[in-house]
Amino acid sequence: MIQKTLKNFPYYFLALLLIISIIIFLNLNKENDLTIAFLNVGQGDAMFIETPSKNQILIDAGPDGKRVLREIKKIMPFFDKTIDLTVLSHPNKDHLAGFIDVLKRYEIRYSLSSGAKHTIAEFKEWEKLLNDEKIEKIQAKRGLRVHLDKNLYLDILAPIGKNEYKDLKSFTDSMVVARLVYGKTSFLFTGDMEEKNELQLLNLNTFVDSDVLKVAHHGSKYSSGENWLQAVSPIVGAIQVGKNNKYGHPTRETLSRLEKSGIKISRTDVDGTIILKSDGEKIY
Numbered sequence: 119m120i121q122k123t124l125k126n127f128p129y130y131f132l133a134l135l136l137i138i139s140i141i142i143f144l145n146l147n148k149e150n151d152l153t154i155a156f157l158n159v160g161q162g163d164a165m166f167i168e169t170p171s172k173n174q175i176l177i178d179a180g181p182d183g184k185r186v187l188r189e190i191k192k193i194m195p196f197f198d199k200t201i202d203l204t205v206l207s208h209p210n211k212d213h214l215a216g217f218i219d220v221l222k223r224y225e226i227r228y229s230l231s232s233g234a235k236h237t238i239a240e241f242k243e244w245e246k247l248l249n250d251e252k253i254e255k256i257q258a259k260r261g262l263r264v265h266l267d268k269n270l271y272l273d274i275l276a277p278i279g280k281n282e283y284k285d286l287k288s289f290t291d292s293m294v295v296a297r298l299v300y301g302k303t304s305f306l307f308t309g310d311m312e313e314k315n316e317l318q319l320l321n322l323n324t325f326v327d328s329d330v331l332k333v334a335h336h337g338s339k340y341s342s343g344e345n346w347l348q349a350v351s352p353i354v355g356a357i358q359v360g361k362n363n364k365y366g367h368p369t370r371e372t373l374s375r376l377e378k379s380g381i382k383i384s385r386t387d388v389d390g391t392i393i394l395k396s397d398g399e400k401i402y
């Protein structure tokens with residue numbers, strides 16, 4: 119008898135393990151939090167957002183399609199093949215190129231951008247895919263609020279003008295800047311905006327105060343001025359940047375301004391993909 123119990127022991131053990139796994143899985147499914155991931159895509163921006171009801175938003179897609187898909191797959195449920203909204207901050211390659219593979223792989227419902235055009239081949243391919251797949255286009259403009267879930271919305275703070283930025287070669291003036299609000303928590307997405315754009319928004323008395331700041335332009339010294347950091351007053355500054363990039367990002371100047379303002383710095387080149395969650399009350 120004793121011998122038989124011992125012989126069966128590994129099976130009891132397996133059964134116990136299985137029960138534990140199921141409970142963990144159910145717990146995960148009950149989760150009601152917002153997820154914000156600053157994806158590690160090298161030198162470029164890509165931010166993946168999943169709402170409590172499992173709607174997905176991708177803000178920029180980095181320079182490399184394979185890399186952004188690999189990062190998305192780590193977070194997104196494997197059976198979900200739809201990204202509800204994509205946002206393009208501006209059409210430079212390090213923000214745009216990854217979208218081509220994303221558009222081929224996932225069903226996209228809406229695409230929000232400034233309408234600024236680029237001459238690179240990737241831009242033409244991106245535009246063609248948007249048209250071929252009949253993705254609904256949303257023109258980004260200041261004052262637009264996109265509701266993403268209950269108590270969750272994205273406010274477009276810039277571009278400031280109407281359509282006059284459409285064909286500008288300089289993309290900083292048509293940069294899509296957006297503030298995501300979930301309950302009492304908030305996140306600010308800045309693309310590659312420069313200090314002159316920051317001051318423009320402050321001069322318009324824009325409410326920019328946020329818990330988390332996507333540090334603009336990969337930590338360039340021409341962005342993240344003192345006035346801006348004071349107005350946003352984030353707890354965390356997330357920098358999306360490639361290891362040993364040729365631009366010297368993030369710059370010493372910006373890092374020291376962030377440190378002086380008491381902002382906790384997270385960097386994708388050091389920390390890898392940065393995942394934050396919010397329950398609407400606090401961020402962890």
Ligand SMILES: [Zn+2]
Binds near residue numbers: 162163210309310336
């Ligand atoms: Zn960039």
